[in-house]
Amino acid sequence: MNNGKRMGGFTLILIGIIAGIVLWGGFNTAMEATNTEEFCISCHEMEQAVYQELQDTIHFSNRTGVRATCPDCHVPKEWIHKIIRKIKASNELYHKMLGTIDTVEKFEEKRLELAQNVWKEMKDTDSRECRNCHNFDSMDFDRQAERSADRHDEAIDAGYTCIDCHKGIAHSLPAGYDPANDLPGEAEE
Amino acid sequence: MGLLMNSQLIYRAMMENEMKKTILVMMAAVLTLFFTASAMSEVMSLRGNSDLNAMAEKPAKKTVQSIKGGIARSYKLQPPMVPHTTDKYEINLKNNGCMKCHSEKTYKKEKSPKVGDSHYVTRDGKTQSTISSRRYFCNQCHATQMGAEPLVKNMFEGVK
Numbered sequence: 001m002n003n004g005k006r007m008g009g010f011t012l013i014l015i016g017i018i019a020g021i022v023l024w025g026g027f028n029t030a031m032e033a034t035n036t037e038e039f040c041i042s043c044h045e046m047e048q049a050v051y052q053e054l055q056d057t058i059h060f061s062n063r064t065g066v067r068a069t070c071p072d073c074h075v076p077k078e079w080i081h082k083i084i085r086k087i088k089a090s091n092e093l094y095h096k097m098l099g100t101i102d103t104v105e106k107f108e109e110k111r112l113e114l115a116q117n118v119w120k121e122m123k124d125t126d127s128r129e130c131r132n133c134h135n136f137d138s139m140d141f142d143r144q145a146e147r148s149a150d151r152h153d154e155a156i157d158a159g160y161t162c163i164d165c166h167k168g169i170a171h172s173l174p175a176g177y178d179p180a181n182d183l184p185g186e187a188e189e
Numbered sequence: 190m191g192l193l194m195n196s197q198l199i200y201r202a203m204m205e206n207e208m209k210k211t212i213l214v215m216m217a218a219v220l221t222l223f224f225t226a227s228a229m230s231e232v233m234s235l236r237g238n239s240d241l242n243a244m245a246e247k248p249a250k251k252t253v254q255s256i257k258g259g260i261a262r263s264y265k266l267q268p269p270m271v272p273h274t275t276d277k278y279e280i281n282l283k284n285n286g287c288m289k290c291h292s293e294k295t296y297k298k299e300k301s302p303k304v305g306d307s308h309y310v311t312r313d314g315k316t317q318s319t320i321s322s323r324r325y326f327c328n329q330c331h332a333t334q335m336g337a338e339p340l341v342k343n344m345f346e347g348v349k
Binding site for chain 2 (some may be wrong): 119146172174175176177179180181183
């Protein structure tokens with residue numbers, strides 16, 4: 001009798017563990033599925049504007065054949081930050097349904113605002129997504145152009161973050177944005 | 190018989206005429222061949238002296254040069270050549286990537302040459318605070334350099 005009860009409890013725990021693994025695995029698999037370039041550009045909003053521009057840049061095609069896809073720069077790697085970003089993305093789904101930027105023209109009109117949102121987020125996180133690949137510690141200044149090396153040196157001293165200077169490197173800059181008015185350390189946004 | 194003789198004579202005369210023509214044409218052909226051959230031995234194609242059915246010699250791959258201190262001008266008022274790569278900078282309706290460093294506001298900080306004053310003047314002679322639209326597309330005049338040798342050797346020397 002006693003033995004049977006113990007067996008029952010053991011089975012329950014076992015079922016719980018298996019169900020947990022399956023559900024958790026399923027959840028993560030589903031989340032990863034939304035974390036691919038294929039998923040991002042399945043919406044024409046992404047495919048027709050920003051994806052086209054990405055293809056001309058060094059993050060798409062380069063000497064070494066390393067490619068950064070949409071989520072590499074726009075979705076955090078760390079789990080908790082990733083979940084927060086994914087929850088925030090529900091706002092994007094809402095606007096997708098409203099058709100807020102369903103033409104390239106509408107997108108261009110909103111572009112400055114949208115770009116500034118991304119820039120602000122990157123600034124606030126100290127360009128966390130850039131630093132998944134790029135780090136001052138692993139930069140060999142001797143292998144950089146002199147101008148780049150000088151500016152990176154200056155950036156370390158002044159505590160600049162990647163996005164302070166590197167705006168519009170993977171997509172075109174928005175109309176109405178003048179880099180001359182946004183020099184790091186001189187003009188505050 | 191008389192009729193036959195007559196037609197034979199006419200035939201022979203015709204043949205002689207044909208022969209003369211053929212000889213003339215052949216002589217002309219030989220002469221033409223001779224002259225073209227002698228001319229061809231002097232003129233070389235820009236792609237080199239490789240056979241038509243052979244692969245042309247592969248030119249060396251060149252990349253855009255970065256030259257510190259810039260490139261000296263070859264004549265007065267020459268648009269200065271670009272001594273660095275420009276593939277990362279866009280020039281389009283919305284933005285002009287060159288002006289990130291070469292504009293009035295940024296050239297000092299970036300230690301880069303400033304866009305010439307003439308570039309702010311419109312065709313009506315008015316001076317603007319932003320670059321004139323007729324000077325907007327920098328790479329129409331300012332070119333990056335690959336360090337390629339001229340295809341035809343020449344004696345050109347720039348003004349010093």
